[in-house]
Amino acid sequence: MSIHPSFTATPTVATPSPVLAKPESTTDRTPIVPDSAREHAPKDARRAGFTANSPATPITADTRPTLQQLTLPGPRRDDEGRGGAMAGLNLMRLIIRCPLLPAWSSRIIRSRKGRPSGLKKPDLFWTFYLLATREFGSHEQLDQELKTHWSAIRDEFWFEHGVLLPDAKADGEVYGYMDFKSWRKHNVIEAGRVEAMLRQLTVVSAPLAAAIRAAEEPTGAVRDPLNPMPWDCLSADGTVMDTASSVYEHSYVDQDGHTVKKIQGSRAKTGKPRLYQPTRNTGHKRSGGGRGLFNVAAVTKGVDTYTRVALGVAIGDHTQGEVPIAMGLLEQIYDVVGNQFPVLLYDGALTPVLWHELTRRYGIYCVNANYARPRQKGEPAFDAPDELLGAPAGAGKRLYGRRRNDPKRTYITGLPPERHTGPDGHTHLHHLVADDGGVYELDRAWRRSDPGVRQQLLVPTRLERLVDDRDEYYFAVTLTGKCTHSSFDVTFHLRDHQPEPGGELSWKSQVANIRILPEALIERYAVVFGRRNQIESFFSWLEQRFRHKDRHASYGIDSERLDLAAVALLENVRAWGHLALRHPRHAEALAAQLAEIAHTTTVAGDSPPTPTPRRSVLDGSPSTPIVRASVPVGVPVTLPRVEVPAGVGAWPAGRRQ
DSSP, rough: OOOOTTOOOSSOOOOOOSSOOOOOOOOOOOOOOHHHHHHOOOGGSSHHHEEEEEEEOOOOOOOOOOOOGGGOOHHHHHSSSSSOOOOOOHHHHHHOTHHHHHHHHTTOOSSSSSOOOOSHHHHHHHHHHHHHHHHSSSHHHHHHHHHHHHHHHHHHHHHHHOOOOOOOOOOOOOOHHHHHHHIIIIIIIIITTTHHHHHHHHHHHHHHHHHHHHSOOOOOOOOOTSSSOOOGGEEEEEEEBBBSSSSSEEEEOTTTTOOEEESSSSOSSSOOOOOOOOOOTTTSSSSSSSEEEEEEEEOOOOSSSSSOEEEEEEEEOOOOOOHHHHHHHHHHHHHHTTTSEEEOOOTTOOOOOHHHHHHHOOOOOEEEEOOOOOOTTTTTOOOOOSSTTTSBTTTTOSSSSTTOEEEEEEEEEEEEEEEEEEEESSSEEEEEEEEBBBEEESOOOOSSSOOOOOEEEEEEEEEEEEEOTSSOOEEEEEEEEEOSSSOEEEEEEEOOOOTTTTTTEEEETTHHHHHOOOSSSSHHHHHHHGGGHHHHHHHHHHTTSSSSSSSTTTTTTHHHHHHHHHHHHHHHHHHHHHHHHOOOOHHHHHHHHHHHHHHHHHHTTTTOOOOOOOTTTSSSSSSSSOOSSSOOTOOOOOOOOOOOOTTTOOOOOOOOO
């Protein structure tokens, strides 16, 4: 261990006090130097690093444990009823063996300048170090683990990647935080590779999610777009991460109208207080930190345990709220995966004008709750009805969450009546209205002064994803209702809206108020939207990957983004381990695909990937047939009637004219 200049190997003998004189000590004491002292030590006082000529003992015998012997949590849960944590060494072995590691590190394009490194593939090792750091929660803990298990780490890198790591030094020193910090600074942050690494996380994680779906989906299964499986859903959400320092900048407007900036929480007595990082006030959120930065993540999951895959993460700066960050992340993900995950699960922060933009560009639909209508002046209060059917339109109740069964004023959209001719030739009208996302039949024609009473909820039985002549997606949803004569169908084309002057999309528009999966379908909605709990679980797990609950240290937002991406990839490593254990054939195909991605990325160099909304990296095939409309945009189209069993949709589908 290196010695800081302020320490000496032999203690300096001070002049004895005339009152308390002590005998001179001849014992050599080597003080323990904290790791933080290395960072501030001059370069000539630091230990000599590894070089290309550092001794490396050849490794001949492969005595590593198999994947089955690594005691993954999934099989233990199947056998013992509980999963639990993995041993630190086993998890480091899993990280090194995972094909996601070289595919992700291939995005770092190294400069050929400078002294040769002691590592054959330095980016591969340091991305491993980055992921392992987040598993142990701190660099200090990982450095101790590397010293203890360096021989096993050398074995794994040699047999998995052909990288022969140098031997540990005589004093037990191996690669550590100071080496990692230098690599991160020069090869990632200063080289401007952080954004590329965030994009690469999506590129390498999407095939893993597709492999899990292919392994779990029964052969020949027909997907029902109205009853999506877990692997069809993309769950996303945002949270607030507090800063590590309480020193932050606060601004206010004084009585003269001038903006005054002050730095609060600093204990500096002289000079300018050090501002660690600007943050924003997020006190409007009901949960999370009151100050900090917004973090957004998106995950998907299979049916089995330990199949959650993080497809992307993002951190905003102090000027951004949750929605701009979320939209940027979702566009990044859908640019890569197309509409292979056709159902987006997000909370109420994603309003219709936002998710409808994603629908038009990528052909996905969003499942979340509609907002409550604000109370109008003079409007009387009402009690929540026991049942939605039989209650007046516009008077509903909250069906889920902590405010369940509370009264809720709902938005109403008048719809044209449906003319229905029964088998006996009798023609009659069904008066329809869109109310809180569902389409209901009323007992009479809807009027603002007399909305009528809900008689029945029309159930979605068919969904088609179409493309118009502007290459924009839209949906045609067919709803089925019951009648004394026979059942009847009505189809709505959820397309083309006219935004309000402020850029918003009214909740009364058909696009916003006719939902593909409305809340009123209680059981189906609960099953689908309940999968959004996976993102909440991911954020809870993320907190355990840091020693302190705060995520933002003083070393800059770029390093924070890199750390957050490492946490996401660490989650995916666990999912890959269980895929390889349960479905080896699919894991082998995934490894070949990731190897091709790594090779393509390395050859492409610094050129960013080209967004391909109509195609997907999952299987290289078009994500959906593009069938252009044969009529001008805006003209109502009546689709030819195609008989399908109730509850079975056509996905994907196109125009049949």
